[in-house]
Amino acid sequence: xxxxxxxxxxxxxxxxxxxxxxxxxxxxxxxxxxxxxxxxxxxxxxxxxxxxxxxxxxxxxxxxxxxxxxxxxxxxxxxxxxxxxxxxxxxxxxxxxxxxxxxxxxxxxxxxxxxxxxxxxxxxxxxxxxxxxxxxxxxxxxxxxxxxxxxxxxxxxxxxxxxxxxxxxxxxxxxxxxxxxxxxxxxxxxxxxx
Numbered sequence: 594x595x596x597x598x599x600x601x602x603x604x605x606x607x608x609x610x611x612x613x614x615x616x617x618x619x620x621x622x623x624x625x626x627x628x629x630x631x632x633x634x635x636x637x638x639x640x641x642x643x644x645x646x647x648x649x650x651x652x653x654x655x656x657x658x659x660x661x662x663x664x665x666x667x668x669x670x671x672x673x674x675x676x677x678x679x680x681x682x683x684x685x686x687x688x689x690x691x692x693x694x695x696x697x698x699x700x701x702x703x704x705x706x707x708x709x710x711x712x713x714x715x716x717x718x719x720x721x722x723x724x725x726x727x728x729x730x731x732x733x734x735x736x737x738x739x740x741x742x743x744x745x746x747x748x749x750x751x752x753x754x755x756x757x758x759x760x761x762x763x764x765x766x767x768x769x770x771x772x773x774x775x776x777x778x779x780x781x782x783x784x785x786x787x
C-alpha cells in the first residue's frame with residue numbers, strides 16, 4: 594500500500610568513473626565522467642519548472658551527488674543529509690563487480706541485482722538498516738522535495754513511496770540523466786533532451 598508522502602522529484606547522480614568500471618562505490622566516491630556531467634546537464638533542462646515551485650532540496654553529502662546537484666540545480670541552494678548516502682558495502686567497497694561475482698560462483702545462475710549484491714556485502718550496512726534510515730528521512734519531509742542521491746537509495750526510496758516491498762526494489766529502473774516524479778503512490782519518469 595503506498596504511503597502518504599509529499600511530492601518528491603528524485604535525481605540519481607550522473608555516471609561516475611567507478612560506475613563505468615563496474616566498481617562498487619557504496620560510501621566511497623569517484624568523480625563524474627563526461628557522460629555523467631552530460632546526464633546532470635539533461636536533468637538541469639528538466640528542473641526549471643520544478644524549482645519554480647520552491648521545493649525543499651536535499652542532497653547526499655557524497656561528492657558525486659553534490660557534483661550532480663551543482664550542475665542540475667544551477668545555483669539553487671540545497672541542504673545535505675547523511676541519511677541520503679548510498680548503502681555501505683563494507684569490505685566490498687572499491688571492489689570490481691567481476692571479482693565479487695568470481696568469489697560467489699553460486700550467483701552465476703541467479704544473476705543478483707546490484708541491491709542484492711550490496712545487501713550481501715561482508716560488513717556492509719544491510720537492507721534493513723538502509724531501509725530504516727530512508728524511512729526516517731522520508732518521515733521528516735514536510736513539503737514537496739527534490740532529492741539528489743544514489744541509485745540503490747533511489748530504488749529503495751521509490752519502492753517505499755510506491756508501497757512496494759523494498760526487497761523488490763532492485764528490479765526498478767535505475768536511470769541517470771532523468772528525474773523520477775513520485776506523487777500519490779505513483780511514479781512518472783521525466784526526461785530531457787537526449
